[in-house]
Amino acid sequence: MDWDKLRIFHAVADAGSLTHAGDTLHLSQSAVSRQIRALEESLNTTLFHRHARGLILTEQGELLFDATKSMNKRLEAASARIKDSEEEVFGELRVTTTTGFGTLWLAPRLPTLYEKYPDLKIDLMLEERVLDLPMREADVAIRMKEPSQADLIRKRLMSVRMRLYASGDYIAKNGMLQDAEEITNHRLICQSLNSIQVAAGATLVQHLMTHDVPRLFTVNNYFGVLQGVLNGLGIGVLPDYVTEDFPDLVRILPDLESSEVPVFLAYPEELRQSKRISAFRDFVQDEIIAHRRKMREAAAE
Known part of the structure; x- marks a missing residue:
């Protein structure tokens, strides 16, 4: 199979247009069209349905496009390796x-x-x-x-554990918790159980929910949880790596944490x-x- 024709086919399939592919390849529309026809003849199949608004891949065209996409990814990887200088990183x-x-x-x-x-x-x-x-x-x-x-x-x-934290101001105003049951007197800030998250974090939140938490603020990522904690909304479930860069955080209930992640x-x-x-x-x-x-x-x- 002619590599040059495959390269042109990939550009046409990606652009959905002979004209746009020609612009990318610096070829005329007629030259691109001739190469596509020649490729179809060599394969004895039709690769595109031709419409006034552009080109749509046939089932056979989709199969070939999947193959050329994979080839293109591997060529990009090879190119990246070649471009890496032996002494410089760029x-x-x-x-x-x-x-x-x-x-x-x-x-x-x-x-x-x-x-x-x-x-x-x-x-x-x-x-x-x-x-x-x-x-x-x-x-x-x-x-x-x-x-x-x-x-x-x-x-x-490394390993990470999810733990409970609050801001120093929040603790000064509301007092320190002595046991997990006291979470019912505070707003819990955590990732929503419906959001994608590590199982260990979700398990810890589910455990806290068994204490019938009346007030809840959920976010779909830990950055949002942290903002809620720093602004005094309540007590949040956060990964332990945040404490290095946010020293105002106070750990709540040191014996309570998730399994290792x-x-x-x-x-x-x-x-x-x-x-x-x-x-x-x-x-x-x-x-x-x-x-x-x-x-x-x-x-x-």
Whole structure:
């Protein structure tokens, strides 16, 4: 099968138009049309339904487009590896993680990475949905559970527990809780049980709900929960890593916490030699070590 014809087919299928594909490929519409006809003849099938408003893939065209999309992703990965200099770190790195971890822990530490690698371009994608790393929806992921996708390099970074926190002002005004039953006298701030979240956090919230909490404020991510706590709305369920950057938080009921939540960093096997990946991985590991040290020092005080 002619690689050049496949490249032109992919551009047409992606654009849905001979004209737009021609503009992308710097070819005339007639040249693009001839290549598509030749490809259809070589395959003895029709790849597009032709309409006045554009082109629609046939069933056979969809099958071929799935194949060219996969090929294109792998070519992009190869290109990224080739462009990685042996001594310099530059270019785009697409990082995906949860909204809570990305906003509350990772983003505030990125200046350290940029100071060392000013030409690195981070595209930070914050969402609870697990992106497909082998299909290059992202280059590297930090997730709150071990990734199950194949062909990934995985590294466990640290563990997190969900705990109860309130602001210092809130405690000064409302007093410290002595046992879990007293949560009924306060507003509980937490992630909605209908939102995507780690099971350990949801289990802790469900346990607190058994005390018949009359007042509740729910948010679909931990950044929103933190804002509610800092502004004195009540007592919130938050991951323990927030205490380093928000020292005004006071832990409530120290014996009450979720089970351990593992945090993993993962990236595709094909990016093993990427300088960008290595730089980001080393940066995160260094920040984790510094984070652990500060947490130990705070616990010892």
